[in-house]
Each structure stands twice: as structure tokens, then as C-alpha cells.
Amino acid sequence: xxxxxxxxxxxxxxxxxxxxxxxxxxDFKAFEAQSLPDLPEIAEIDLVRHYIGLSKMAHGVDTxxxxxxxxxxxxxxxxxxxxxxxxxxxxxxxxxxxxSVQGNLKAMRxxxxxxxxxxxxxxxxxxxxxxxxxxFTGMLIIAAYHRTxxxxxxxxxxxxxxxxxxxxxxxxxxxxxxxxVKSDANGGVDFEALxxxxxxxxxxxxxxxxxxxxxxxxxxxAIADLVHDAGGLLYYDGANLNAIMGxxxxxxxxxxxxxxxxxxxxxxxxxxxxxxSGPVGVKKFLxxxxxxxxxxxxxxxxxxxxxxxxxxxxxxxxxxxLTTMRALTxxxxxxxxxxxxxxxxxxNANYMMHHLSDIFTVAYPQICMHEFVLxxxxxxxxxQVSAKDLSKAxxxxxxxxxxxxxxxxxxxxxxxxxxxxxxxxxxxxxxALFKMLYQRMIEDPSYLQxxxxxxxxxxxxxxxxxxxxxxxxxxxxx
Amino acid sequence: MGTYIPHTxxxxxxxxxxxxxxxxxxxxxxxxNVRLKRELNLPDGLSEFEVFQxxxxxxxxxVVFNTILRGAGAYDHYIPSVVKxxxxxxxxxxxxxxxxxELSQGILQSIFEFQSMMASLTGMDAANAxxxxxxxxxxxxxxxxxxxxxxxxxxxxxxxxxxxxxxxTYVQELDVTIKMIELHDGQTSxxxxxxHLDETVxxxxxxxxxxxxxxxxxxxxRESITDSKVKFIVSVNPMTLGRLAxxxxxxxxxxxxxxxxxxxxLAFGGPYLGFMCTTDKYVxxxxxxxxxxxxxxxxxxxxxLTLQAREQHIRREKATSSICSNQAHCALTAxxxxxxxxxVGLKEVATQCASKAHTFxxxxxxxxxxxxxxxxxxxxxxxxxxxxxSLIESTxxxxxxxxxxxxxxxxxxWCVSETTGDQKLxxxxxxxxEVNHG
Numbered sequence: 008x009x010x011x012x013x014x015x016x017x018x019x020x021x022x023x024x025x026x027x028x029x030x031x032x033x034d035f036k037a038f039e040a041q042s043l044p045d046l047p048e049i050a051e052i053d054l055v056r057h058y059i060g061l062s063k064m065a066h067g068v069d070t071x072x073x074x075x076x077x078x079x080x081x082x083x084x085x086x087x088x089x090x091x092x093x094x095x096x097x098x099x100x101x102x103x104x105x106x107s108v109q110g111n112l113k114a115m116r117x118x119x120x121x122x123x124x125x126x127x128x129x130x131x132x133x134x135x136x137x138x139x140x141x142x143f144t145g146m147l148i149i150a151a152y153h154r155t156x157x158x159x160x161x162x163x164x165x166x167x168x169x170x171x172x173x174x175x176x177x178x179x180x181x182x183x184x185x186x187x188v189k190s191d192a193n194g195g196v197d198f199e200a201l202x203x204x205x206x207x208x209x210x211x212x213x214x215x216x217x218x219x220x221x222x223x224x225x226x227x228x229a230i231a232d233l234v235h236d237a238g239g240l241l242y243y244d245g246a247n248l249n250a251i252m253g254x255x256x257x258x259x260x261x262x263x264x265x266x267x268x269x270x271x272x273x274x275x276x277x278x279x280x281x282x283x284s285g286p287v288g289v290k291k292f293l294x295x296x297x298x299x300x301x302x303x304x305x306x307x308x309x310x311x312x313x314x315x316x317x318x319x320x321x322x323x324x325x326x327x328x329l330t331t332m333r334a335l336t337x338x339x340x341x342x343x344x345x346x347x348x349x350x351x352x353x354x355n356a357n358y359m360m361h362h363l364s365d366i367f368t369v370a371y372p373q374i375c376m377h378e379f380v381l382x383x384x385x386x387x388x389x390x391q392v393s394a395k396d397l398s399k400a401x402x403x404x405x406x407x408x409x410x411x412x413x414x415x416x417x418x419x420x421x422x423x424x425x426x427x428x429x430x431x432x433x434x435x436x437x438x439a440l441f442k443m444l445y446q447r448m449i450e451d452p453s454y455l456q457x458x459x460x461x462x463x464x465x466x467x468x469x470x471x472x473x474x475x476x477x478x479x480x481x482x483x484x485x
Numbered sequence: 486m487g488t489y490i491p492h493t494x495x496x497x498x499x500x501x502x503x504x505x506x507x508x509x510x511x512x513x514x515x516x517x518n519v520r521l522k523r524e525l526n527l528p529d530g531l532s533e534f535e536v537f538q539x540x541x542x543x544x545x546x547x548v549v550f551n552t553i554l555r556g557a558g559a560y561d562h563y564i565p566s567v568v569k570x571x572x573x574x575x576x577x578x579x580x581x582x583x584x585x586x587e588l589s590q591g592i593l594q595s596i597f598e599f600q601s602m603m604a605s606l607t608g609m610d611a612a613n614a615x616x617x618x619x620x621x622x623x624x625x626x627x628x629x630x631x632x633x634x635x636x637x638x639x640x641x642x643x644x645x646x647x648x649x650x651x652x653x654t655y656v657q658e659l660d661v662t663i664k665m666i667e668l669h670d671g672q673t674s675x676x677x678x679x680x681h682l683d684e685t686v687x688x689x690x691x692x693x694x695x696x697x698x699x700x701x702x703x704x705x706x707r708e709s710i711t712d713s714k715v716k717f718i719v720s721v722n723p724m725t726l727g728r729l730a731x732x733x734x735x736x737x738x739x740x741x742x743x744x745x746x747x748x749x750x751l752a753f754g755g756p757y758l759g760f761m762c763t764t765d766k767y768v769x770x771x772x773x774x775x776x777x778x779x780x781x782x783x784x785x786x787x788x789x790l791t792l793q794a795r796e797q798h799i800r801r802e803k804a805t806s807s808i809c810s811n812q813a814h815c816a817l818t819a820x821x822x823x824x825x826x827x828x829v830g831l832k833e834v835a836t837q838c839a840s841k842a843h844t845f846x847x848x849x850x851x852x853x854x855x856x857x858x859x860x861x862x863x864x865x866x867x868x869x870x871x872x873x874x875s876l877i878e879s880t881x882x883x884x885x886x887x888x889x890x891x892x893x894x895x896x897x898x899w900c901v902s903e904t905t906g907d908q909k910l911x912x913x914x915x916x917x918x919e920v921n922h923g
Contacts (some may be wrong), residue, residue: 009590009591009594011594011597011598011601012598012824012852013601016625020827021826021827021829021830022565022567022824022826022827023565023825023828023830025830025833025834025837026565026905028837028841028903028907029907030837030840030841030843030844030907031840031843031895032837032840033702033838033840033843034840035728035729035861037704037730038700038729038730038861039728039729039730040726040727040728040729040731040734041730041734041831042828043828043831044602044605044606044726044727044731044831045602045605045607045825045827045828046602046605046823046824046831047823047824047827048827048829049824051567052651052845053823054565054567054821054824055570055571055572057824058571058574058595058821059571060591061590061591061592061595061866062574062576062577062591063591063595064589064590064591064594065576065577065588065590065591065592066573066580066588067576067577067578067579067580067591068575068579068580069575069576069578069579070575070576070579070674073581073780075581075584076657077693078581080581081489083488083578083579084489085537086533088573088578089537091534091536092838093541093544094544094549095543095544095545095546095547096543096544096547096550096752096918097548097750097751097752098550098750099547099548099549099751099752099753099754100550100553100559100561100751100753100887101558101559101751101754102557102559102890103547103550103557103639103887104878104882106918107548107550107785107882108547108548108753109546109547109549109752110542110543110544110546110547111543111547113543113546114540114543115843116542118664121527124525124526124527125525132541136617136618136755136756136810136812137808137809137810137811138809138810139807139808139809139810139909140617140621140807140808142807143807145854147654147657147658156502166534166802167504170811171594171709171798172796172797172799172800172801172804172809173590173797173807173809174800174867175753175797175801175802176497176800176801176802176804176806176807177807177827178802179497179803179804180655180658180806180807181658181659181800182658182659185802192699199537200764203553204500211621216917222514223514223515223516225514226486226817227516227519228516228518228519230606231632232742238908240801244867247734251515252525253521253524253525254512254521255515255516255519255520255521255522255578256519256521258520259521261798267795268810272519274489275496275609275671276578276579276814277579277581277582277810278517278577278578278580278812278813278814278815279577279581279583279595279596279754279813280513280581280582280592280614280615280810280811280813280814281582281597281615281810281812281813281814281815281819281857282503282585282755282756282775282810282811282813282814283615283810291841298654300647314798316716318654319633319650319651319653319654319657320620320651320654321645321651322617322618322620322621322649322755323618323619323620323645323648323651323743323754323757324558324559324618324647324753324754324756325754326754327751327755327756328754328755329750329753329755329756330755330756332540335535335539335540338527339528339529339530339531339535339536339539339540339706340487340530340531340533340536341487341488341791342527342528342529342530342531343524343525343527343528343529343530343764344487344488344529344530345525346525346529346806347488347490347491347525350508350511350512351492353503353511354497354500354511354731355500357504357506357511358500358503358504361503361505362504363501367636373514374506374510374511374513374514374692375514376514376811385596386920389867391720396583397586402587402588405814405887407581407585407588410584412602413798417709421738422656423588427489428489428491429491430491430492430496431491431492431496431499431500437486438584449804454794456677457782458528459587459588461744462587462588462590463587463590463602463783464587464590464785464787465587465781465782465783465785466585466587466781466787467586467587467779467780467781467782467788467789467790468779468780468781468782468787468789469586469779469791470487470779470781472778472779472789473775473777473791473792473793473794476611476768476775476777476778476791476792477532477569477777477778477779478600478610478612478768478775478777478778478792479597479600479601479604479605479610480597480598480601480602
């Protein structure tokens with residue numbers, strides 16, 4: 008393990024200095040700090056080596072295959088980064104007068120229009136900072152809409168059992184009660200069950216389509232009609248939009264509100280956990296509810312416009328602006344070719360699924376969209392090898408494992424999303440690796456149970472971490 | 486037309502054949518009644534060169550000011566080259582959330598180091614791995630503070646206005662009461678605070694230094710909160726902690742803020758870096774990711790995402806926050822920035838900001854500006870202006886200077902940082918003196 012940066016610290020070391028000033032110091036008296044904070048003192052060369060060392064203990068899309076289901080870990084184009092570092096974008100203050108940021112405003116408008124076309128929506132706000140933030144935004148919009156109609160008994164949001172955990176959490180933040188609808192035998196929303204749940208207390212149905220099993224719901228139109236006929240709205244979780252660009256649009260399916268994850272579908276890098284960007288799109292009748300500070304078509308002069316029934320501001324300023332510029336770059340580059348992106352994402356997923364299905368059990372065996380889910384339930388019983396064990400074994404082969412144990416309706420789940428930027432040979436190598444590890448499981452389960460072997464640390468004790476939390480550096484912890 | 490798809494058409498045909506499918510059969514699971522039966526109404530794709538020209542053209546339609554005297558939540562500081570280069574390392578940039586700890590020790594350790602730095606800076610026991618920005622950090626802190634029968638929060642009127650707006654947005658559908666603490670001469674009134682404190686209050690939130698740059702009387706505020714069920718939440722610009730006593734030293738329970746000053750570009754407002762710190766007592770109420778230290782199977786030190794029972798992917802509708810993606814790369818950048826300047830450098834940056842701001846304020850006073858409020862300030866201050874603020878803004882803009890923020894016709898909120906040289910400040914005062922004389 009690498010040393011902590013605090014353990015490299017030596018008094019008097021320092022990388023960066025500042026020009027001097029002759030301005031007189033201020034005495035803050037009782038407000039003055041009594042001591043310096045415990046920050047590392049380190050020379051520039053040692054600082055560089057520390058972080059390069061850490062970077063070697065990280066795995067990005069640039070390092071190797073990353074088929075993490077529902078996360079769309081596609082290639083992050085270098086062009087995006089060049090655009091985001093342009094001074095005209097990077098050095099503008101969020102409170103500059105509008106006349107001095109016309110380029111930013113035009114680019115935001117461009118992106119909002121392009122996203123509207125891809126999704127079949129009428130307007131977008133770029134303010135939400137991430138997918139879950141977009142969900143919360145959308146739920147607040149739906150709450151405000153029903154209240155405006157004096158439709159106050161709509162207290163329930165219906166969420167499928169296969170949904171991302173953020174969905175129910177976001178609905179609750181907006182004051183709703185969550186009702187779970189189960190999936191049917193084919194992995195779609197159980198339409199009969201849904202019928203019994205939808206009534207005049209339904210505020211909305213939140214849906215990911217294709218869902219987290221990678222399946223396009225065959226009843227989507229009927230589902231939308233059912234909810235709309237009962238007076239509810241439809242919310243689209245855009246986590247899986249990479250499957251349908253140019254093939255089908257949430258707005259045409261009947262969704263009233265969508266959020267996108269620009270850090271998934273639109274190729275912006277995920278940075279080890281963020282920043283993302285979660286623009287929210289709405290149909291025209293919901294534009295009066297958009298967040299304050301959204302940049303709206305009708306008000307091209309104003310950066311702080313509050314629509315008539317706005318839910319208010321979701322965060323400060325104008326969203327994760329540089330992230331949105333990366334996404335616009337990606338859209339300009341692909342243009343109409345976004346359709347090809349989704350088609351190849353579907354091809355790659357089906358290719359992997361097909362060539363794994365002779366050995367592995369596919370949870371819902373049918374043509375999938377951009378991802379699919381394996382279950383290792385049988386293998387767990389027979390060899391005591393879990394989805395986690397198989398995943399950990401992959402770490403020794405420069406491949407990030409699939410998403411584990413999700414969706415929760417599939418036991419010992421491995422959710423695989425290859426995405427369109429991977430070549431056939433990469434997919435073939437991954438398929439071969441899966442099969443090799445399967446064979447090892449039969450011959451020697453302990454090999455997988457004790458993996459990984461070549462990573463900087465061996466199997467990490469998560470239970471200990473939670474039982475005895477150490478969440479900051481302590482000098483005696485060496 | 487550009488593409489990042491590596492397959493040739495021949496590859497694709499081969500793959501289709503090998504799985505016994507056609508394009509039509511692969512797409513057949515999308516029902517006909519929701520198929521898009523036309524091309525997307527977008528232009529054809531472009532070459533990298535063409536795309537870059539378009540984006541450069543947008544960027545060039547913005548004004549990049551060479552001197553920035555505007556803060557108000559977004560601060561212009563020098564970003565060292567080493568920070569720019571290290572943070573651009575592709576392994577950091579292109580990684581996802583570190584779910585697979587054995588493969589992600591570098592990311593996890595960097596977050597652990599960030600948490601440690603923020604905890605030390607604020608004088609708290611723990612920090613999370615980041616939230617979206619300073620305003621949502623404040624809103625999340627409010628969510629941490631509810632107790633049975635206590636859902637009234639007291640907000641200082643001198644919080645950043647957008648922070649107040651975001652908190653109101655966050656709680657609008659919940660059974661929460663917001664009461665505003667009045668100001669006296671730009672500073673939070675302790676008397677007003679005391680008048681609002683009752684057995685329904687769960688949190689008091691002040692910003693220090695506040696929106697107008699003024700130091701709050703944090704000791705008196707702390708002393709007036711005698712009920713242990715009331716959380717004292719402080720929002721800070723963490724750069725000021727190079728000089729100011731940390732919130733732990735004056736009894737804060739939760740410390741939040743915007744860490745954009747630590748190595749992040751102004752970037753028209755984002756991505757920025759919300760941080761949240763607290764005491765051991767409330768660590769299990771923190772939202773978002775937290776990295777913890779543990780051991781691997783061979784007893785070596787290792788890091789992992791921990792205390793996940795708080796989070797949405799485990800608790801679903803019982804989670805108090807839905808946050809999933811955060812601002813991890815911004816946190817990495819901030820930790821690099823703090824490491825590059827160290828404790829002495831941070832003190833120097835903070836000192837320069839404060840001393841330059843005070844010098845500039847004195848010089849403005851000599852040419853007919855009045856510092857509006859009588860209280861001590863850090864590196865932002867409000868002046869009552871001798872001429873209209875819009876004239877000041879437009880005149881300075883002609884000289885490549887972004888003026889202070891216009892609060893109204895004759896009040897301007899200035900901010901000075903280490904990036905403005907002594908001579909430049911003098912030049913600006915000269916320009917402003919000329920404006921006075923028409």
C-alpha cells in the first residue's frame with residue numbers, strides 16, 4: 008500500500024509559492040486560528056509521485072474494459088477535455104453580466120435543443136448536478152403540478168422493484184409515499200399488478216426503459232395510457248438512454264418528465280464518482296414548473312429567470328456547466344450518428360450475452376437492449392462461489408467486473424453493459440475470461456473465493472470498515 | 486462523420502451472423518407503436534476539427550476578464566500547474582465510483598485524504614466524499630438535523646441568497662418550517678436568533694464569513710444555542726480557514742461549504758465542490774459516500790466505501806438523501822491543491838486575500854466609496870457607491886476588469902483575491918476616481 012500523503016509530510020516542504028504583496032496584514036483578533044490545519048507539507052516532485060502512484064492503483068475506461076451495468080462506461084473522448092479547458096468556458100464567472108457570456112448561453116441553448124430532440128421533450132434544464140438530483144427535480148415538478156391542479160390526494164409514486172435505489176429515495180425527498188410494483192415473469196412491469204395500484208392517489212410512475220434487466224417494456228404504451236388515464240404523470244429515468252437514441256424517444260412513449268445522465272450516455276467522464284450532470288426534460292405543460300435559473304427559450308436574456316410556478320432553485324448557479332459542454336461536444340461529433348451508437352450498444356450486449364449463455368444462466372433469456380443480467384444462483388449453491396467471488400477474480404485480468412447484486416430481484420446478479428465503444432476483440436477476450444473463470448470455479452472454487460491476487464491489496468474487509476469506522480487520517484494509525 | 490465505435494461494418498456483420506440475428510431482429514423488442522420512424526433531426530456528425538471550431542467559436546463569444554473582483558460564492562484563485570496536470574490523469578478522470586475497492590485503492594485513498602484534510606480544516610471528526618455544491622451541502626445538513634417533534638430550521642438572512650433558495654426548494658414538500666434570522670448592520674442578529682429558539686427548532690444555520698463578507702459573532706451565536714438538540718450548522722468558505730479559527734473550535738455540529746476556491750475553475754458555476762463535515766455523534770447521518778480505512782485479507786491497510794447502510798442503494802425509500810454521483814474528481818483536485826500549497830501556503834493565500842481586500846477598501850473610501858457595514862470582513866465587502874453600480878461595472882469591463890457584484894443601484898459586493906496585484910488595485914482605484922468625475 009502507498010503511504011498516505013500525510014505520512015510524506017516534512018516541515019518546511021512546499022510546492023507552490025505566491026507573489027509577494029505590500030498590503031498590510033489584518034488582525035482578526037479573537038477570530039484568528041490558533042494553529043495551522045493539519046495539511047501535508049510536501050515538495051512538488053514528491054507530490055507528483057504520490058498522485059501518479061495513486062493513479063496506478065485506479066482503473067478507468069482508459070485502463071481497461073469496464074462493463075459496469077447501468078453505468079454506461081463508454082470511452083470519454085479527449086476532445087471533450089480540450090473543449091472543457093477552453094478559457095472562454097473555464098474562466099467565466101457565473102455572475103458575469105449576460106452580455107459577456109453570450110457564447111455560454113448559446114451553447115447551453117444548443118445542448119438543450121439537441122437533448123429535446125433526442126428525447127422527444129419540449130424543454131430542458133441543465134441545472135441538476137447528477138442523475139439523482141435530476142430525479143429529485145422531476146419529482147418536485149410533479150408534486151408542484153398536482154398541487155397547482157388542487158389534486159392534493161396524489162401522494163403516491165409507483166416504482167418497479169427493479170428500479171435504481173435513487174428512484175424511491177428521490178420520491179421520498181419530494182414528500183411522496185413509494186409504492187413498489189413487481190416485475191412480471193418476462194422482466195417487465197407486471198401490468199396486471201400495476202392496474203391494481205394505479206388510482207386517483209397516484210402522482211406518478213417512475214420507470215427506466217429499457218429497465219435494469221436491459222429489457223424494453225413491451226407494454227410501455229399501455230402503461231403510459233393507464234397512468235395518464237388515472238391522472239398520474241410518467242417519469243423517465245434516463246440511466247439507460249444509451250440503448251434507444253434515434254430508435255425510440257421517451258416523449259413519444261408518453262413520458263412527461265425525463266432526466267438524463269450526461270456522464271453515461273453522453274460520454275462525459277465520471278471522475279471516480281463525479282461530477283455528473285442530470286439535465287431534466289419536460290413536456291410543454293410542465294415548463295412553468297422548471298427550476299429557477301434554468302435557461303429557457305422564452306427568456307434568452309435572463310440567467311436567473313423563475314418560471315411562473317417554479318419549484319425553485321435546485322443548486323447554485325447554472326449546473327455542472329463544463330460537463331454540459333463536454334456533452335454538447337459529443338453530440339456535435341456524432342450528430343445523427345447517435346442512432347448508430349445505440350444500435351452498436353445493443354449489438355455488443357447481445358453478442359456477449361449470446362456467447363456467454365451456453366455456460367452462464369441469463370436471468371431473462373431473450374433479446375436484450377444495451378445490457379443483460381446473469382444469475383449465479385445455481386453456482387453459488389453448487390460451488391459456494393458468489394457473484395462477488397467471480398467479480399473479484401476478474402480484477403486480476405485488467406477488467407472491471409459487471410455491476411454486482413443488482414437489480415435486487417435477481418439473485419447473485421451480474422449486470423453487464425459492454426457499450427458501443429468496445430471492439431469485437433475486447434468482447435471476445437472478456438467472454439473468454441468469463442469462461443476460463445467458470446472452469447476454474449468447477450475445478451477449484453477456492454481460487455475465486457480468495458481472489459484477487461495481483462491487485463495492490465487483497466480482498467478488502469468491508470465489515471471491519473463499517474464496524475470500526477476510521478474515516479480520517481490519525482497519526483497513530485500507521 | 487465522427488465515431489468512437491471501433492467496429493467496421495464487416496465486424497458488425499460477422500457479429501450479427503455469429504449470434505444468428507439481424508439488425509431488424511435485434512431491434513424487434515422495441516414495440517412498433519413507440520419506434521422512431523425517422524432520422525434524428527440533428528446535423529450529420531462532424532470531424533474532431535470541425536467540432537472544436539464550433540466549440541471554440543462559442544467560447545470566444547464570452548468575455549474572459551483579466552482581473553476579477555467578483556466573488557459571491559465563486560472565487561478566482563491561482564490554480565497551480567501541478568494541480569492541473571495531476572488531476573488530468575486519465576485513471577482518475579475515467580474511473581467510476583470505486584465500488585470494487587481492490588481495483589480502486591488509488592481513488593479511495595485520494596478521497597480518504599480529502600476527507601482528512603477537510604476534517605482537519607474545519608475541526609470536525611469526519612467528512613463525506615463531497616456533494617454537488619455548497620448550497621446543496623447546506624440543504625443536506627438541514628436534512629441531517631431533524632428530530633422527533635423538531636422540524637423548524639433557523640436560517641441567517643446573510644446566507645448566500647441561492648443557498649436560502651436551494652434549502653427552500655429541498656424542504657418544500659416536507660413538514661419543515663423555515664424561519665429567517667434578521668440582520669443588524671449586515672450581521673446576523675443574536676437577539677433575533679434568540680427570539681426564534683424554541684422546542685421545535687432542530688437547526689441554526691449561519692454563514693461565516695457571511696454573504697456580505699462579514700465575520701459573524703459565532704461565539705455569541707453558539708452560546709445562545711443552549712439546547713443540545715439544536716444543531717449549530719456553519720457554512721464556510723474553506724479558504725478563509727487559512728486564517729480564521731475553525732468551526733470545531735467554536736462548537737459547530739455540522740460544517741458545510743463550497744470548496745471551489747481549492748483549485749477549481751470558475752467554470753461559469755460548475756462543476757464545484759460541496760463538502761460536509763461533522764462530529765462523531767452525527768457521522769451516521771451524513772449523506773453520500775464516505776471512505777473508511779480497513780484491512781485486507783493479509784492485514785495490510787486498505788480503503789473502502791463504508792457506512793453504506795445510510796445510502797440510497799441499500800435503504801431505498803428509507804434513505805434521507807438520494808445522492809449517488811457526487812463531485813469526486815473535484816474533491817481529488819481540491820486535495821491536490823491543498824497539498825501543493827500546504828498549511829503555510831493556505832495561510833498565505835488567505836492572508837493575501839484579506840490584506841488586499843482591506844487595502845482596496847481603504848483606497849475606495851478615499852475616493853468617495855463608503856464601506857456599508859461597520860463589522861470586520863474577510864476578503865469580500867459591500868460598499869455604498871458614489872456613482873451608479875452599472876456605470877462602475879461597464880467602465881471597469883472596458884479595462885478587462887470584472888467589477889464587484891451589483892446588489893442594487895448604489896451597493897456593490899467586492900471580492901479581492903491573491904490573483905490581483907498591488908499595482909492593479911491602484912490602477913483600478915484610479916479608473917474609478919475618474920468615473921466619479923464623469
